[in-house]
Amino acid sequence: MKNTITKGFILSGLSNIIAVLILSRFFTNEFIPKYDNVVMSNFGLLMIVVWGFAYISVAKDYSKVKWLVAVFAVEKLIYAIIWILWRLNNDVFPIFDEDIMAGIFYSIYGINDIIFFFFFSYVFIKLSKK
Template identity: 55%
Template structure:
């Protein structure tokens, strides 16, 4: 993967976190999202997703120097993907859509997004590891 592609991938990850949460939560006013999963997607949890997005953006220009931070991103995305998979296989997303379209969209896609970015961050981490980056 080229440096430009990777940098843009970090930017995409950051913007996906920030814009999706702000849009689908209606800037933290959508009560259906935190009511649906108050442990993982509380209002505080949604705010922390935005903070992670800011961190992805901050790392974009210097990801080569922070291999282990990229590794932490893999773990962070894995945790959210697993939480989503457990939720989506034990709940009825149609019931969420019935309450609120934006919340339904949120619960339909957030785990897939996290899984795909987990794969991206893992590929970057292994590329850095292979290149011998020890930072």
């Protein structure tokens, strides 16, 4: 089970890093910040990449940082809520017309955050029971 959880941390990190770098075209995609210039500014995107490296950095030793795993869960929950609120107030289809990469980004980033919120929460609960 420990090996599976380690892989989950790595997958979470890589999904942050790879998705942001590809969909933002290495921070040159003007349409991602255009539709949410606070959370998804180029600085915000860079911080998502940094979070990805943080997940990977504890992948093998996550059991030693239970409370950091809780922080990861809270961080993912916040991004998931922000995405849900954004989707309730914005139509993603016109974004696809302007830029397919930005459209994909706004369509999926919150789904990733919801999945990994549950993953990090599960790991935290499991560690808390020890």
